[in-house]
Amino acid sequence: MSARVAPDAVRTVTCIGAGVIGGGWAAYFLAQGYQVRAWDPAPDAEEKLRHLVDASWPALTELGLAEGASRDNLTVCATLAEAVEGTDFVQESAPEDLELKRKLLADIDEAAAENVVISSSTSGYPMTDMQTACARPGRTIVGHPFNPPYLIPLVEVVGGEQTDAEVVEWTSAFFEAAGKSVITMDREVPGFIANRLQEALWREALHMINAGEATVEQIDRSITDGPGLRWPFHGPMLTFHLAGGQGGMAHMLDHFGPSLLSPWTRLDAPELTKELRDAVVEGCEEEAEDRTIDDLVAERDRQVIAILRAMGKA
């Protein structure tokens, strides 16, 4: 097998699928200065794709284009074979249909040079289930973006049972080189990480609407004017770390642990064992690094003000 190009030496990427996600990826890669080759079997794919790229370009320009970035670097191809010609990386963003993805990944695997990593945008399927028809499944991997991929930094990277460990490492390094915020998971979990958290919140919201406990507008405003103002800079864990005062997460769990038994959501909590308590406390301390609680409080105030201002809420 010929050597794979280094993650930061990738010059040409292929986007398979030209819907909102595939088009968003194409726009992002173009803005980062890559050559982009795209293919989608739909007859109006080129028109739609160029429309998506054009629509996102003002935002990408405002955020700052990489040197050499241009929409002219987009080549819309007539066939899959043409789209993977000379490529260094493939991102698949076809509709969420397991059989379709199985077949498509096998076709990409068949068509692309053997050293090229093939990543899937799937938000639902484990790669273990999608890579089954591939002749070379070791180079297939999930690289799950968040909508819109041209603005939201997060990419969750996770391999399937047959994915090579080296491919996991390469893919994470590639997305980082491409400017993404990468979370590399060491196992397949349905929904990955962010969607599991989002889905728990969404299901609780649906229950509340169903029971007449809250309206759609109340649910949205309870987040946008409440905890949502903190989550772009301190996630839910660090937010609770601050809720513990100077004692941080340790105080929070030791004193408010019993509230895990309260009926404050329909989701039962895990038992707060010493192991779980310590893992959460140590994780918060590691994440806080050298920031004291006072530092984090000052950071919270500064960032909430910045967000209130940015949103026109100040």
Added chain:
Amino acid sequence: MSARVAPDAVRTVTCIGAGVIGGGWAAYFLAQGYQVRAWDPAPDAEEKLRHLVDASWPALTELGLAEGASRDNLTVCATLAEAVEGTDFVQESAPEDLELKRKLLADIDEAAAENVVISSSTSGYPMTDMQTACARPGRTIVGHPFNPPYLIPLVEVVGGEQTDAEVVEWTSAFFEAAGKSVITMDREVPGFIANRLQEALWREALHMINAGEATVEQIDRSITDGPGLRWPFHGPMLTFHLAGGQGGMAHMLDHFGPSLLSPWTRLDAPELTKELRDAVVEGCEEEAEDRTIDDLVAERDRQVIAILRAMGKA
């Protein structure tokens, strides 16, 4: 009973409890130009309270003080009776202890003029359970803030079984006049709204850490660099409204409804009946008002860019 002052004519408010929440309320009311009378039985309460107010004052100054706002308008009182003298409104922020709150609310009810509304910051207890010892429970109500109360706009207002309907209305109008984003609930639900959503997310996160599926840092970053970048302006419902493309929430639910059965969180979803589907779709359409999907997409891009910039992530 003498007439209650109009919600927008309140001049003097009383803060009972000088911890982080009570102190945050005092700072907020001072910045809004109110006279604030405070009481806390702790011996070092005045020192702590003035420290809290001083610590929050730069942030409040940056956001803009109301005319006449001054830290000199804070009077720390030696007794509860003194603290409620001549007040137009009482906000109670004592520790979360049901017996303590029951007794304290009864004492405030005993001491305060009969036309004064008494609001509790409780994050956990229904007013029905707290107002039982009050002689005049009709004027007791929950006004649940989010930490820090001097920066986060949200206040959830909900009465207990004995609370007068007119008091619910008055309290919501008062908090609105004081510049808060008010959600008025028509029934008591454990955890109110925002904390139920937050708690569902938090419990799913604890399960993931417990099962070794994600680290504390991964959980936080999956939100801060992912959906958290959208939640300060479009809540979870409107976010999914956009996930449906031009078809909005209707398309989203009709096509992705089956994913409610996916094991993407440990929380089971409610059955997606026609009634629930319609309530969610109509709620999103009402919330979107005259904004088309294209308008919302443009708004999303603009706001995500503003947040990325404000957070230094752009």
